[in-house]
Amino acid sequence: SFPFDVVRVGDPPDLPLGTVDPDILLWAEREGRIFVSLDKTTLPGHLAQHLQSGHHSPGILIVVPSSTLAQVIDYLMHAAYAGQPIDYADGITFIP
Numbered sequence: 234s235f236p237f238d239v240v241r242v243g244d245p246p247d248l249p250l251g252t253v254d255p256d257i258l259l260w261a262e263r264e265g266r267i268f269v270s271l272d273k274t275t276l277p278g279h280l281a282q283h284l285q286s287g288h289h290s291p292g293i294l295i296v297v298p299s300s301t302l303a304q305v306i307d308y309l310m311h312a313a314y315a316g317q318p319i320d321y322a323d324g325i326t327f328i329p
Contacts, residue, residue: 237313240266254279262288267321269294269309277325284323292321294328304329 243250248260254276261268262283270276273295280293294312296305308328312321320326 237309240264255283258283258290259288262290265291267292267294269296271296271298273297273327280325290323291318292323293325294321295325297327297329300329 240248242248242252242257248257252260254270254272257268258279260266268276268290270293276293276295280290283290294309305328
């Protein structure tokens, strides 16, 4: 079976296009989903505020700009098959 269940901002009705990061963090927490982003600039601060307000995060994966698609897919496959949810909870992991 394929371990990925991907949802893009704009797909679910309660996560419309243009949703700001703090609201995506709340959505991801509620839905138990890891947040994958390219935003290494503001997202760490949003996560810190999210955690300071008593919330939690299943985790954030930030794709570094020099990553190739193959590297990203390889990392995600490894994380899906060999990773544990606790490895990513309340933190940021840079991929690849």
